[in-house]
Amino acid sequence: MKATVVVRLKSEVLDPQGDAVRRALGTLGFEGVKNVRIGKIVEIEIDEAHSKDPKDLTERLAKMSDEMLANPVIEDYEVKLG
Amino acid sequence: MKATVVVRLKSEVLDPQGDAVRRALGTLGFEGVKNVRIGKIVEIEIDEAHSKDPKDLTERLAKMSDEMLANPVIEDYEVKLG
Numbered sequence: 076m077k078a079t080v081v082v083r084l085k086s087e088v089l090d091p092q093g094d095a096v097r098r099a100l101g102t103l104g105f106e107g108v109k110n111v112r113i114g115k116i117v118e119i120e121i122d123e124a125h126s127k128d129p130k131d132l133t134e135r136l137a138k139m140s141d142e143m144l145a146n147p148v149i150e151d152y153e154v155k156l157g
Numbered sequence: 158m159k160a161t162v163v164v165r166l167k168s169e170v171l172d173p174q175g176d177a178v179r180r181a182l183g184t185l186g187f188e189g190v191k192n193v194r195i196g197k198i199v200e201i202e203i204d205e206a207h208s209k210d211p212k213d214l215t216e217r218l219a220k221m222s223d224e225m226l227a228n229p230v231i232e233d234y235e236v237k238l239g
Contacts, residue, residue, distance in 0.1 A: 103225060105217065106207055107203050107204040107207025109202040109203065111202075115195060116198045118195075119190060119192070120192040124189060135187065139187055143178070143185060144178070
């Protein structure tokens with residue numbers, strides 16, 4: 076089973092990397108770019124034995140995110156199965 | 158209009174960061190994690206004037222990806238509108 080965890084900076088947190096990309100896109104001549112936010116996508120493959128119960132799997136992925144994949148102080152995360 | 162570009166390492170490219178996360182998850186006691194791949198998600202806000210024609214916008218986002226958001230040698234990208 077494949078699962079995806081999308082990790083984003085919280086909306087109130089500044090994103091200097093995103094701002095740098097926005098300015099660079101403007102320099103390259105791409106007009107109309109109002110805002111850029113950069114996040115992380117973690118794609119996890121779980122073996123069959125540990126992915127039978129979707130509810131349990133979602134809870135375990137949330138625990139992985141809380142403990143390791145996301146920094147709870149500045150980041151939010153979203154878990155998607157499949 | 159919001160658009161998202163998901164940038165991933167090509168499948169044949171090793172992902173040491175993903176491997177490190179996989180091992181760390183195992184150390185934290187999360188069983189059944191067979192593989193982890195880490196990518197980038199770039200969320201772009203484009204003003205109305207430059208996002209009227211979805212086909213044109215998709216082409217411009219692909220051009221942004223080719224020129225800047227993704228490294229064509231080791232990365233693939235996927236453009237999603239909305």
